[in-house]
Amino acid sequence: MTGRSGSNQTVHVGEALELRCDALEGKAVRWSKDGAVLQTKTAGYGTSLLISSAQQSDEGIYTCDIINSAGRIQTSHDVTLKVEDPNFLCSTFKGDYKTNSIWKRWSVLPVNYHRAFHEGKWFRADRGSAMPNSCVLQQSCGVQAPGWLNGQNPSRETGIMHGQVCFNFRKDCCYYSLPVQIKKCSDFFVYKLREVYPVIPGQYCFTTNTLEFVDQLHNVMYTSSKADHMLTGHVMASEKSVGSSLQCMQYCANMASGQCKSYNHNKVTGECQLNNETGRQEIDDTKMTDGYNHYYISRSDPIRLP
DSSP states (O other): OOOBOOSEEEEETTOOEEEOBOOOTTOEEEEEETTEEEEEEETTSOOSEEESSOOGGGOEEEEEEEEOTTSOEEEEEEEEEEEEOTTHHHHHTOSSGGGGOOOSSSSSOOTTHHHHOSSOEEEEOOTTOBOOSSOOOTTGGGSSEEEEESSOOOOGGGOEEEEEEEEEETTEEEEEEEEEEEEEOSSOEEEEEOOOOTTSOEEEOOBOSOSOOOSSBTTBEEEEEEEEEEEOSOEEEEESOOOOHHHHHHHHHHSGGGOOOEEEEETTTOOEEEESSOTTTOGGGEEEEEEEEEEEEESSSOOOOO
C-alpha cells in the first residue's frame, strides 16, 4: 500500500469525500462497507472510493482489501466513517477562530499551504469577507494568479455547496480551476480548499467589507417570552457557557433545516438550550425557572434581548 486514508474519518452531510487505498501495479483494490462489496478496481485505475455527497446512511466501517494476482487478500485496511450535521462546522469555527486557523493573512492562503493539505481543509473567512464571485484582475491579492469563485456563495439554508474556483492567469480568467466546498454560517463563511498546483503562481483571494452580515438572519427574528421562564421537554441540543442570548440565537439559526424553533438561555450560567417547539405551541411545558429566558421565532418582531 502506497497511500491510504486514516482509520477514522469525520465528514458532514453534503460534503464530498475520497477514501484512499493505493496499491502497487498488478494488484486489485476492493472496497466494501459493513461487509458488502462496493467496488473492485485494478491499481492505477482510480482505486479510491469517492463519496460525492455524504449522507447519514454512509456511516459505517469501510474495508479496503489489496488482492494479489492469485486472487488472495494480501493486506486489509479499515476506515470508520462518521457523518455529522454540517452546522457543526459553524460551531467549530465560532469565537476566536484565528487561533484555529493557519491563515497568516485573510486575503490569501499561506505559501506552504499546498505542502500541508493535499486533500483539502476547512477554513473560516473573516466576518464580512468572502471569495469574490467574478474574475479578479491578475496581480490582485498579492499573487500573479488570484483565485475567484465561479458562481455564487451559498445561503445559510443551502448546506454545503460544491463549486469551482478559477485562477486568472495568462489573460485567461479560468486558466486553471479547483473544486471547492462552502458552508454559510450566521455571519461568516467556511471553505474547504485544496492545494494550488505548484506550477501556477496562484492563491485563493478573499474580499473584505463587501458583504452585509446583519443580525437579521434571513429575516428570521426572535422575541422573548416572559422572563424567568423556559420551555421543557423539547430540548434537542444544549451548550454551556454561551455568553449572550444573541450568540444562543445564532446557534438556533444555524440548526439544519430549521429544526430549532426556539431556545432557552440562562443569563447567569450561560447555558443555551435549543428546542424543536415553542412556548406558544406548548404552553403546558413552559415553566417558571429563575435565570432563564425563552425565545421563539417571530418574523415581524424585532430582536428583544434582556
